[in-house]
Amino acid sequence: MANDLPYLIGWAALAVTVSAVIFRSAYRLGRDAEARYHEKLEEHRESAFYYRGLNYLLSDEQDKAIEEFVKVVRINSETVEIHLSLGNLFRSRGEVGRAIRIHQNIIARPNLTAALRTSALYELAEDFRQGGFVDRAVEACRQVLSVDPDHAKTLSSLLMLHESEGRWDIALQVLQRYKKVTGTQDPRREAHLLLRIGQEQMEGGTPQDEESAIDRFRSAVRIFPGCVEGYRLLGEAQLHQGRIGVAINSFATLQKTRPTHFFLVVDSLLRAYTDQDDSIGFETFMVKAVNEPSASARLITLWSRYLEVRERYDEAIEVLQVGAVKHPGSIGVAKQLILMLSRMNRWQEAVGVAQQSLDHQLSRQPVFQCTQCGFKAQDIYWQCPQCHQWDIMEPL
Numbered sequence: 001m002a003n004d005l006p007y008l009i010g011w012a013a014l015a016v017t018v019s020a021v022i023f024r025s026a027y028r029l030g031r032d033a034e035a036r037y038h039e040k041l042e043e044h045r046e047s048a049f050y051y052r053g054l055n056y057l058l059s060d061e062q063d064k065a066i067e068e069f070v071k072v073v074r075i076n077s078e079t080v081e082i083h084l085s086l087g088n089l090f091r092s093r094g095e096v097g098r099a100i101r102i103h104q105n106i107i108a109r110p111n112l113t114a115a116l117r118t119s120a121l122y123e124l125a126e127d128f129r130q131g132g133f134v135d136r137a138v139e140a141c142r143q144v145l146s147v148d149p150d151h152a153k154t155l156s157s158l159l160m161l162h163e164s165e166g167r168w169d170i171a172l173q174v175l176q177r178y179k180k181v182t183g184t185q186d187p188r189r190e191a192h193l194l195l196r197i198g199q200e201q202m203e204g205g206t207p208q209d210e211e212s213a214i215d216r217f218r219s220a221v222r223i224f225p226g227c228v229e230g231y232r233l234l235g236e237a238q239l240h241q242g243r244i245g246v247a248i249n250s251f252a253t254l255q256k257t258r259p260t261h262f263f264l265v266v267d268s269l270l271r272a273y274t275d276q277d278d279s280i281g282f283e284t285f286m287v288k289a290v291n292e293p294s295a296s297a298r299l300i301t302l303w304s305r306y307l308e309v310r311e312r313y314d315e316a317i318e319v320l321q322v323g324a325v326k327h328p329g330s331i332g333v334a335k336q337l338i339l340m341l342s343r344m345n346r347w348q349e350a351v352g353v354a355q356q357s358l359d360h361q362l363s364r365q366p367v368f369q370c371t372q373c374g375f376k377a378q379d380i381y382w383q384c385p386q387c388h389q390w391d392i393m394e395p396l
């Protein structure tokens with residue numbers, strides 16, 4: 001797949017490394033004019049491989065380029081760099097087995113500097129990770145960190161590995177260290193790791209487990225106040241403890257911190273209000289939420305369904321009509337409104353809503369597409385603005 005970005009980056013990195021090595025060895029050849037003849041000859045031959053390899057690389061003949069670089073058998077500090085890049089290149093091409101062999105060979109060299117050994121171990125960990133050998137990847141990461149505990153890229157890989165294993169508590173520890181080393185924050189990730197840990201604690205079933213799970217959920221929403229799942233889990237756990245008012249507060253907070261996603265906890269909120277037999281409380285809350293400028297189309301549709309189930313059709317229609325003005329692009333709101341109007345035999349209005357909705361959809365729909373590159377537009381371009389081919393757009 002010659003168009004893959006990591007693949008291109010792999011080639012670019014190799015080209016840069018090879019150029020640097022050629023420059024350095026040319027410099028060395030010039031400087032060491034007194035050096036012994038056979039040594040010079042060997043370096044000449046080595047340089048010849050580099051030059052040929054680089055030429056192949058530049059003319060995009062990858063297999064031949066790799067062949068030339070593999071011929072560079074004399075390992076000094078520079079060729080290790082080339083082998084590192086070669087291994088990475090194989091990995092980016094999906095040839096994980098070859099990448100692993102190359103990186104393992106580098107690590108086996110006795111005269112390796114500590115820095116290069118760490119780099120090779122890190123690359124090996126990446127090979128294992130991308131090859132799906134999780135245990136061996138974790139082991140390689142641990143080896144890097146035993147030498148360099150602040151190796152940021154390794155911490156990042158290890159974090160992904162522990163996430164893929166579902167070892168949330170260790171993943172969180174690694175994330176904390178990564179944060180310290182790099183100074184970057186990732187509140188969404190941290191919050192979700194805390195939630196997973198809390199969910200596992202909930203499974204313990206004792207009141208103490210529940211308490212410490214709630215602590216985790218609380219930390220999660222403190223770190224990331226827009227955490228939908230955090231407020232849902234927190235509220236559900238509080239409901240389970242019978243603390244209905246507190247639970248309602250938890251669900252309701254999301255309406256302020258992430259109104260676009262609030263509809264995801266409406267079911268839980270309704271259950272909480274039903275538990276304390278307070279449908280008026282629920283309705284008051286919902287009417288206010290639906291009339292906020294931030295009310296999403298999904299929230300409006302949900303609220304209209306609640307009214308529909310209770311046969312309050314006129315109210316439902318009114319809510320949807322306001323919703324259709326606010327969200328003219330929402331097919332969900334339009335469909336529900338058409339259904340409700342039809343149910344009330346208000347056919348003409350239903351047809352009007354259908355027409356408006358379809359007009360709106362059409363106005364946003366591309367009409368032509370480039371058959372070469374896939375570029376879409378509402379007007380026809382005789383020369384594609386993206387790939388510059390002439391007269392290549394077809395109607396969709």
Ligand SMILES: [Zn+2]
Pocket residue numbers: 370371372373374375384385386387388389
């Ligand atoms: Zn095009």
